[in-house]
Amino acid sequence: MPARSVMLKGAAFWLPVLALALIFPQLPVSGRSVHTGVLICIYGVTVYGLGFLFGTAGQLSVAHGTLWGVGGYTAALLTLNYGVSFWLCLPAAMVMAALFAGLVGYPSLRVKGHYFLIMTFAFSEIARVVALNWRTLTNGDTGLVLAASPDALGPITLNSRVEWYYFTLFLLVVAIIAAAILPRIPLGRRLKAAAQNEALATAAGVNAARDRVVAFMISGLFAGCAGACWAYYQHFMNPDQFGSGPGIEFILMLLIGGAQSLSGPIIGVIVTMLLPRVFGFSATQNEIALGVIFIAIILLMPKGVPASLGDLLRGRLRAKGRAA
Amino acid sequence: MSVLLETRALSKHFSGVAAVDEVDLRIAKGEILAVVGPNGSGKTTLFNVTSGFLKPTTGSVWFEGRRIDESAPHLLPGRGIARTFQQAMTFGELSVRETVMVPGYTGRFPKVDVNRLLRLCGLGDQAEVAGNALPYGRQRSLGVALALATSPRLLLLDEPAAGLSEEDAARLAALIRDIRDEGVSVAVIDHNMHFLLPIADRIMVMETGRVIFDGTTADMQAHQRVIDVYLGQDVV
Ligand SMILES: Nc1ncnc2c1ncn2[C@@H]1O[C@H](COP(=O)(O)OP(=O)(O)OP(=O)(O)O)[C@@H](O)[C@H]1O
Ligand SMILES: [Mg+2]
Numbered sequence: 001m002p003a004r005s006v007m008l009k010g011a012a013f014w015l016p017v018l019a020l021a022l023i024f025p026q027l028p029v030s031g032r033s034v035h036t037g038v039l040i041c042i043y044g045v046t047v048y049g050l051g052f053l054f055g056t057a058g059q060l061s062v063a064h065g066t067l068w069g070v071g072g073y074t075a076a077l078l079t080l081n082y083g084v085s086f087w088l089c090l091p092a093a094m095v096m097a098a099l100f101a102g103l104v105g106y107p108s109l110r111v112k113g114h115y116f117l118i119m120t121f122a123f124s125e126i127a128r129v130v131a132l133n134w135r136t137l138t139n140g141d142t143g144l145v146l147a148a149s150p151d152a153l154g155p156i157t158l159n160s161r162v163e164w165y166y167f168t169l170f171l172l173v174v175a176i177i178a179a180a181i182l183p184r185i186p187l188g189r190r191l192k193a194a195a196q197n198e199a200l201a202t203a204a205g206v207n208a209a210r211d212r213v214v215a216f217m218i219s220g221l222f223a224g225c226a227g228a229c230w231a232y233y234q235h236f237m238n239p240d241q242f243g244s245g246p247g248i249e250f251i252l253m254l255l256i257g258g259a260q261s262l263s264g265p266i267i268g269v270i271v272t273m274l275l276p277r278v279f280g281f282s283a284t285q286n287e288i289a290l291g292v293i294f295i296a297i298i299l300l301m302p303k304g305v306p307a308s309l310g311d312l313l314r315g316r317l318r319a320k321g322r323a324a
Numbered sequence: 325m326s327v328l329l330e331t332r333a334l335s336k337h338f339s340g341v342a343a344v345d346e347v348d349l350r351i352a353k354g355e356i357l358a359v360v361g362p363n364g365s366g367k368t369t370l371f372n373v374t375s376g377f378l379k380p381t382t383g384s385v386w387f388e389g390r391r392i393d394e395s396a397p398h399l400l401p402g403r404g405i406a407r408t409f410q411q412a413m414t415f416g417e418l419s420v421r422e423t424v425m426v427p428g429y430t431g432r433f434p435k436v437d438v439n440r441l442l443r444l445c446g447l448g449d450q451a452e453v454a455g456n457a458l459p460y461g462r463q464r465s466l467g468v469a470l471a472l473a474t475s476p477r478l479l480l481l482d483e484p485a486a487g488l489s490e491e492d493a494a495r496l497a498a499l500i501r502d503i504r505d506e507g508v509s510v511a512v513i514d515h516n517m518h519f520l521l522p523i524a525d526r527i528m529v530m531e532t533g534r535v536i537f538d539g540t541t542a543d544m545q546a547h548q549r550v551i552d553v554y555l556g557q558d559v560v
Binding site for chain 2: 201
């Protein structure tokens, strides 16, 4: 497709979505709906980072729940212990999450695919146990209470849900734009090539292992940013809220929406967040439902729901064509 | 004749069995070397070690006077060694054009004229086709184009003519000559003597990991044993 028509098609989808997102809090919706909107934006930022990693580098990571926690704890601890402003905590949390991603990624340099997934799972569990037991730093399973709201940055204040909504929506838009650009820069092109065929990419001079670590660190920036927002927005953190549990949930969100299209992650986040509300599930029922969906997707639709449905439809059409 | 690449007593063992056995390979500047031998004689393994994809069990590899067998494989294209693979390989749905642009994204190579390169490799009218949608033979040509996109001084081609039509094979033969005439050394593995013999400056014959003949085409025609046993009767 020529670039122009791709852009038109993109605009036809994103502009109405953005307009709806912008007026959403002005509609007669409950505070709880705005709250869900904030969470969708925060999760969305993380899942776009995960989507870049999976869609471009072909790597799935369970560790994003932990990297998210690293961001949250970094922000909370900097503020609680040193009185650092939210606006400095945010970049610090991003850098810290990226460094942790490098820490996991470096020893995993050579592993790919399923092996990498298992490495990130192990890392998540180790990190959770450390967070539980390093009481002097993390306050163990009691968790941390971060009562403060972010200080004002010029005209920007984050005291109400609606203000949080617009701020996290802005971050989400930035994340989506970043996720659109990253596959097109040289790093993204190299990652795509290496994900398709590493030997051939190596023969073309690509250092695939190093590029994968860099990609993992970049996707850590997204998770760290979201984690810092989450900590400030929820005012409370404990180690069980991070780790493989949320990490798997992020993967689920990604796979429900699909990583191949730019709209996939946000669709997946929204569907996953609205599921319990639409069906009136309890927390336990919801976990079971998500677990079942997760297994079904992994087994039946490894490319994500939209892509697999697309394949299925095309297959049907072809079959019909043959029959005719 | 100045030596571009040299292996010294190079061996590669797989679980104790020598796939390459004490090979002294020499490739001169600007020559076309044909590497032939029966299936499993170690030709591909020799290329894999030479291009850094496998570490030698013993022996060493030298390029332009420097030892390279300890270098990571992704660094050797930047030093001037490019290779293709015996199996047709693509970057999946990446188009032909996007494929040959990959080396450019590493910042290790001089800029190349992609359109000209694709024309030279017979892919000029398929630039926007996905690599994995090309017919098998054309996928190998894409491999050659990708290797050339790194502006190599030594090109290692592993059965580049397999699956090509006669016309495409003739075009490839002409291309290999042109590349050589521009000063690039080329080593070509192939089983097709009709393709190889007219372009080769020198022939090396391998059997069970060892070099059993190394010399000119004319010499080989006198080497009856090589002809009888390893090349078949009908070829020369
Ligand atoms: N990665 C590997 N692991 C184990 N054994 C291998 C490996 N690669 C090659 N071999 C063995 O080494 C020997 C030489 O194989 P190689 O592929 O180099 O032969 P070849 O001359 O290229 O053959 P062909 O003409 O069929 O391509 C064979 O016995 C092969 O089974
Ligand atoms: Mg071979």
